[in-house]
Amino acid sequence: MKIRDMLAKGNPTVSFEIFPPKSTYPLETVFETMDSLKDLNPDFISVTYGAGGSTKGNTVDIASRIKKDFGIEAIAHLTCCTSSKEGIQETLASIKESGLENILALRGDIPEALQNDKNWNPQYRYASELIDEIKAFGDFSIGAACYPEGHVESKNMVDDLKNLKRKVDHGADFLITQLFYDNELFYQFREKMELVGVDKPVIAGILPVLNIKQVKHIQKISGCNLPPKFLRILDRYEHDPQSLQEAGIAYAVDQIIDLLSYGVDGVHIYTMNKPDPTRRIMESICSVRQAACKAVK
Template structure:
């Protein structure tokens, strides 16, 4: 099923993000986690692509497992920064062969290797280029990402909004936001995009705080800021991981409750492969949908 159909019938759509196991960690051990995720009945589950496309084979295999074993629609991430156009077309064929119909088209993060050269004529330079190519295939429902506080590489938020609007017009069916901790950023950015003619469904990306150092590192990478009151609450719990986790679950729940009241079209939970955390949040919001 194309996810555009999910967004047309589910208000809001609830989805999870998971990532493939790293290194030699066997994929099958992820099945136990997926079993728990599936019992929460998400509308779809997205599978990340790994830095530099390092897990692309696992991404496709896991997406196929989600669809075949659990009858849940998968959303396969696809980045273009480290894959040539020919390699992208090969991946597209693999996706089709595994009956994957939904793709989140991303540029991907620039590798830290100082010898890495990008862009080149052999690559798609932007996510918008990848989206346009995927649309030619007429096989996929295509998602794209945006940053409520602006992309860290953009000169300013206004230019970034224009880039998102342009990307949306290249054939995007829906958008998913990066994580944020202040709902005002998301609500204002959605309003701005609507004013610019972006009418695709937009899901809010929510990452529960379960580890302070980890969340600070991830937030730095995507440009998410911490409201002063949130920082204060985290500092008071810094010496007690259980208290941090409990607070993080409640904070995410409160974020989602506020977003549901504002009429958000989708909630996308960045689970960090922690099904019990997702389970607690879903239990908390069950009566709010």
């Protein structure tokens, strides 16, 4: 089923993101994660690349098996900044042959070695160009990324919103946000989207914080704001890993309940291939999720 059709029904979706295991781990480990998540009834599963795109060859295979073997809709990530047009066409053919109907179209992170290479001439510079390729190839439901606090490479928020509108104008059906920890910034972002004429469904990305190292990495790559409430948790439990994990899960639950009460189009949980925290979150929001769906009906 196409995700755009799910969202058109009006019920808030709940989805998970998983990623292929590192090359040093057996591929089957990701399906062990799926075994632990399948009974939570996500609306769809997103399959990303590994770090640096190192495991991109497994993305389509994993997404296809999730749909066929587990009976859960899947969306495959597709990045383009280091891809050739021939490579993208081959991947699209593989996605279509596998029976997948959903693609998350991303520019992708530019490898550090190429960032200052003046001779580098990529065939794709923007996700909007990839969206054009996907639409020309077949009838897929296309998702794109958005950034409630602005992309780290954007000059300013206005520039970032212009880039977002370009992706939507080129054919993105729905949007999934980068993780954030301040819901008010997300609500403000939705208002800004309306001002520039972007009216596609937006699924909120939530990552439960489980350790300090994770927080530092998140801030480095995304520059996301950490609100006072969140900082108090870090300060209080920095040297108590178990308590920090408990507090991180509770914070994610609080975020999601607030988002569902707001009427969010969907919630996307970045599982980090850790089923236990995801299970605890889903158990905590079960009744609120059901109530949110009833409210729509």
